[in-house]
Amino acid sequence: MLVVEDSLAISKIIQQIAESLNYDVTVAASLTEVKGILEHKNDFYAATLDYSLPDAQDGEVIEHVLSHGIPSVVMTGRMDEKTRNKILSLPVIDYIPKENSQAFMYLKRILFWQKRNKGTAVLVVDDSKAARNHIVELLKRRNFTVFVTDTGKKALDLLTRNPTIKLVVTDLEMPEMDGIELTNEIRKHYSRDKLAVIGISGVSNSMLSARFIKNGADDFLRKPFCPEEFYCRLMQNIENLYNIEQIQKAANTDYLTELHNRRSFFTNGQGYINKYLSNEVHYALAMLDIDFFKKINDEYGHDAGDHILKVLSSFMRKHLTSALLARLGGEEFAVLIPGIEQEQIVNRLDDFRRALAAAPIHFEQHQIHCSISIGIVLNSRAPLSEQLTAADVALYQAKENGRNQICISNKTID
Template sequence: MADRLLVVEDSNAIAAVIKKIGIALGYEVTTASTLLEVEQILQGDTDFFAATLDFNLPDAPNGEVIETVLSHGIPSVVITGKMDDTTRSTILAQPVIDYIPKENSQAYMYLKRILYWQKANKGTGVLVVDDSRSARNYIVQLLKRRNFTVFVAETGQAALETLKQHSNIKLVITDLEMPVMDGIALTNELRKHYSREKLAIIGISGAKNPMLSARFIKNGADDFLRKPFCTEEFYCRMMQNIENLHNIEQIQTAANTDYLTGLPNRRAFFSEVKSRLQGFIEADFSYGLAMIDIDYFKQINDRYGHDAGDFILKNLASKMRKKLPEALLARIGGEEFAILLSGESQTAIYDTLDDFRREVAISTVDFDKQNINFSISLGVVFNCQLPLAEQMTLADKGLYASKENGRNQITVVDS
């Protein structure tokens, strides 16, 4: 079920823009133009993920709608045409997600970012490290408004232990002034174990030393805030760091993922396979490295078209994920795939691969009102402790032998 967004706006044109933004982000949108309509909606239905609230409504000109909606526990973004300090203070005195002045079209781009991240933040961990309970609780409340999963630690040592236990933590906010291990020492220690691509760190301090920001950053922090900080600046800096991590993750995913099938690509396979092989060897597990090729793939392209060929590649990748969920899978190139999997014995691994081969051969793929059958050939090497490149060469020789001997079969190559 889609998350629901309540849009409160007395301008039909602006309401239409916000509704379009909400729908584009996957929200189910309900609109209201007056406080009375809002009250009527909330009498029987308060199940909204978020709300956007116009500060000035015909029957509520001074932001009265904010308290009404917040009283039902609905996270809210306030949109206002007023720019004075009194209005700003009135809004920020309440636990809203944020407020946006109606200055120009960028306001709606910013709203789109907020609504996107309100959903995307779910499950993302943030660790707050501060020996002051009141300071911790204040930051925790700010973070919870943005739908983060929040963890707390009173000391640097406790922070390190918490990070070991929760892999979903993407951001650490640490105070400087703490006993035993201060925030700068903690930052330095964190950077020994967590790169900037995996973890963002924001230092905070109430000290007036102008060099603190430089000291934090030189020791590995990504940003710095001086207490007492402005709520708006806190959110801007925090979200900028979260977005940076997200962008890096997307770039890394694109660099390591085959664009068509969604499987790891050749680069990712070679990066991951060495550590897995070493783990199998150390644990004395049986394992097999297999190369797979789709039989007569050129004929499929020639007869049904390249779109059909692409569909077959995606179909095979989907079958591999389903049948071999624990294996390391990759599209090496063209119609060739690689599999690394472990099992109780070489026989068990062979049977798993052969069952998969048979399943592919008897299945029919429906594409553009046509039924397409295809098969695969495999070459596999078992428990081979030669260098990876040589293992791949041996498995490839087995694959070539399967092709030469009639296709739709597995050839085992001794190492």
């Protein structure tokens, strides 16, 4: 990232912000320096540009950097209308008045999203090519991946084929299916926590925004809109989706191991089982439990115990691919694993058990040996909760038989 700023203090702050977001930073303090840098390197991911530089006091650096195709944020100490209009007439990502510390918080938000937006796709639906192109240009400046189409029907088709689309911007007036009908159709298949819809229209009917929103849209923009307003609404919706995703992730993930937690395992497990059964795929439900874990905690400390839980989890991720993996609590894990046949699944789990027992886990100066016991239920048609109880009984049997082994449930629970 290129930081252009003549104040050393401000340049340091921006640099710190950018580095905290893993940007590599190049700093310049004048237009002359910028020109020198861009002669050799111009593949910057983004730039922040101070409007007034000692050798270019009237924003000349902006056009120079933009001419190299570098998405740029303008930082300015000037607040007058003329400067604002001049900046906004250029294809910049945004402009930020350097009024107070909020300016830097805002910059951090922009830079964070500039990186993240690449993985987010936006679908633009408008039958007017000019209107479509305008919105696409604005979205590309913000690094979004963009899909475009001119009818509602094609939009629905694109949505089914491209799950990375997180937001739809749709015009109201289109032939065959208008924007409100499209929104209605979208909401039959996509909930508001997964996909946002922004309606737009040039019609000056004050009821339209309410109609759009009552039909499932999240926001509404009246044409013509200024880029600033478009970006504010766009980013607010994208941030909402991101926040919901983060909350859902936290609610379903075990904080220590980042595997699914008990809740997530119960929410998703039955669906996997149903799929295996209806496709006649062999599968096993296994419960894994670390042997003598209390002793490990007592001997090496709780941090060592935590470390072992983490190492075991990443070992599971690596070796038990294609399985649904969860930490049910403490040192107890659940695995729902498909396979070619029953014996192959049992062997896979047993190989995993053996490999873990053979490789001591390093923690500080210690080499900690640990093993697991496993209880398995194979190809059962019983509900998930009953299968877990049966796997738990088999696990208990494995512990009773001396630990570090697999025990298969012999109880028929179909």
